[in-house]
Amino acid sequence: MSGIFGVVSKNKNCMNQLFYAGDYHSHLGTQFGGIALSGEKIIRRIHNISSSQFKSKLLEEFSSLEGNKGIGAISYEEQPIYVKSRFGDFCLVTNGWINNWKALTEELFLKNFSFSEISDSRINICELVSKLILQKKSLTEGIEYMYSKIKGSISLLILTKKGIYASRDKYGLSPLIIGKSREGFAVVSETAAFPNLDFKVVKELLPEEIVFIQQSGLRQKKKGNENNLKICAFSWVYTGFPASCYQGKNVEKVRENCGKLLARADQVKPDLAAGVPDSGTAHAVGYALGKGVPFRRPLVKYTPGYGRSYLPSAQSVRNLVAKMKLIPIKEIIKGQKIVLCEDSIVRGTQLKNYTLTKLWGSKAKEVHVRVACPPLLFPCIFNYSTRTKKELIARRVIKFIEGKNKKDISRYIDDKTSKYDKMVSQIAKDLGVTTLKYQKIADMVSAIGLPKDKLCLYCWTGKF
Ligand code: SF4
Known part of the structure; x- marks a missing residue:
């Protein structure tokens, strides 16, 4: 960006x-x-x-x-x-x-x-x-x-x-x-x-x-x-700053809405809701408000100076940043059923290796990951991006399920199909979480509050 x-x-x-x-x-x-x-x-x-x-x-x-x-x-x-x-x-x-x-x-x-x-x-x-x-x-x-x-x-x-x-x-x-x-x-x-x-x-x-x-x-x-x-929907979910407004819609409020809608669609009864700092935080605040559970911080970011970890193109730099920036607090994590809100999952490696391991290592009882947007299936075509299709965890899992690269992935995009459910279950297995749920596209659009045809949703639908 x-x-x-x-x-x-x-x-x-x-x-x-x-x-x-x-x-x-x-x-x-x-x-x-x-x-x-x-x-x-x-x-x-x-x-x-x-x-x-x-x-x-x-x-x-x-x-x-x-x-x-x-x-x-x-x-x-x-x-x-x-x-x-x-x-x-x-x-x-x-x-x-x-x-x-x-x-x-x-x-x-x-x-x-x-x-x-x-x-x-x-x-x-x-x-x-x-x-x-x-x-x-x-x-x-x-x-x-x-x-x-x-x-x-x-x-x-x-x-x-x-x-x-x-x-x-x-x-x-x-x-x-x-x-x-x-x-x-x-x-x-x-x-x-x-x-x-x-x-x-x-x-x-x-x-x-x-x-x-x-x-x-x-x-x-x-x-x-x-x-x-066709404004970028990702601006509200992840890239934008909480205090900003685009088309009159405030980023922090939209993220809270996302969290509330995730909570409404969820059967889990956690002890606490937490966000992956920083951009997962407001989604977690919304989840906690929607569910009536405490918002707590089992993971704290030492300094915002590390910046965004998906942007530096060298994998080694991204890994180092991801490892160093989040510190777990054992006293809050141990024995707890945690809902962890994340803005999006790109490759999934950092979430797995440098976030979830810290929660499991601090003896969390359950970790339920809730993602504020649907599975990312297409890299951005409108901005400079270091991501390629094959790096996306959802794509890797589709290849694993199908045994080959599949051209028509429409059944994986549609959140009402069994293929979609299979993809999400496999991602959950790969990440090693108790449960995993993604936001439905209709709920993400409703959280933003603009008509669907005024938003770019290409990352999730492949259509523009
Ligand atoms: S493809 Fe569209 S929704 Fe995705 S990041 Fe680019 S502009 Fe945003």
């Missing part, structure tokens, strides 16, 4: 707001954090944040950075891109992924374009977006052209000398929200950045909408298309 943010201030310097806005997006990535400021000149800074936080990297140079508007990104690649062009100097950040990047790159080579921001022998997606935009007569036309060419999803912010262009991807898969304060405007992926910086939401961009943000106000450059909205 990635997150983008920007600030346009009436004050001479917006660095303080940009710094904290960036900090409040740090949970969305562990590879790069970058900002660009526009004042008397344009300044750009990009840091590798794989071993230390965005905040601590920027703190060292904080006082030397100045500008009354700025943008930034927490991302899997180096951003912002700085472009000198006939539209003047501008900086660009993007959020999303382009599936046909190879074909578009070839097309641009034939037009004599070249690429310089190469990482892992792949072109930088943000640079590709800039080259597509540059082919038209204005930035607005260029953004529209880029949308017409890409297969995937890109939201973006463009910082110019005069203001910030903000545009949300053509399906609205990721949110992009504008806030206003007495000092100016901010635009963010995560509204969690707003309350402590005194911004209030004034506008949630629609798919493909383009807005130009200046000190004097907002100017719509292109209308959005509400009919295209």
Whole structure:
């Protein structure tokens, strides 16, 4: 995942707001954090944040950075891109992924374009977006052209000398929200950045909408298309920050709803409900409220500084992070029937090796795992993802049951079939838990509270 943010201030310097806005997006990535400021000149800074936080990297140079508007990104690649062009100097950040990047790159080579921001022998997606935009007569036309060419999803912010262009991807898969304060405007992926910086939401961009943000106000450059909205359901279940709201639905509340619905569908009578920290916590709070059992913390996370353990691509790093971050509390675990809520199960290895072993090792009596979303069967096609189909535990189990890779898995997707039940029982066996239940897709949709056709559910259904 990635997150983008920007600030346009009436004050001479917006660095303080940009710094904290960036900090409040740090949970969305562990590879790069970058900002660009526009004042008397344009300044750009990009840091590798794989071993230390965005905040601590920027703190060292904080006082030397100045500008009354700025943008930034927490991302899997180096951003912002700085472009000198006939539209003047501008900086660009993007959020999303382009599936046909190879074909578009070839097309641009034939037009004599070249690429310089190469990482892992792949072109930088943000640079590709800039080259597509540059082919038209204005930035607005260029953004529209880029949308017409890409297969995937890109939201973006463009910082110019005069203001910030903000545009949300053509399906609205990721949110992009504008806030206003007495000092100016901010635009963010995560509204969690707003309350402590005194911004209030004034506008949630629609798919493909383009807005130009200046000190004097907002100017719509292109209308959005509400009919295209298919926002990522995973944002509420896992990736989003609890204090954020997308389409007016708060993440923490949705997670509590998920937990309550899991409890309603459950026959088990546990002694306590617990969550796998951090994103399983609110699901467990909801479960405890729904079931009328105590919410307790048999596993505590030593520091949020470890970040998301599925994002670092090296398995050894993921394993180390998973092993070190959770500490079991024997005094709470011993002899207890525990319902453990998890946001989702990807590979299942960390849950099994570094979470469940800690509960069993501390003499839990029973461990019932409850998952806030249905079994993940398809890797995301709209964002940079390190996951492949064959890594997903549900896929591995289907292969085990069928004895081969099966093309048509519709009976495993349908939660009313015996194949589905068989898949879940086998996953439970592999994990070594007393029982395992996943949220039904209808309940997950109802917990979010938006119409089903406004959500991307591809990870679970394979349909978009
Ligand atoms: S494919 Fe999955 S993670 Fe990607 S946008 Fe859709 S629901 Fe979200």
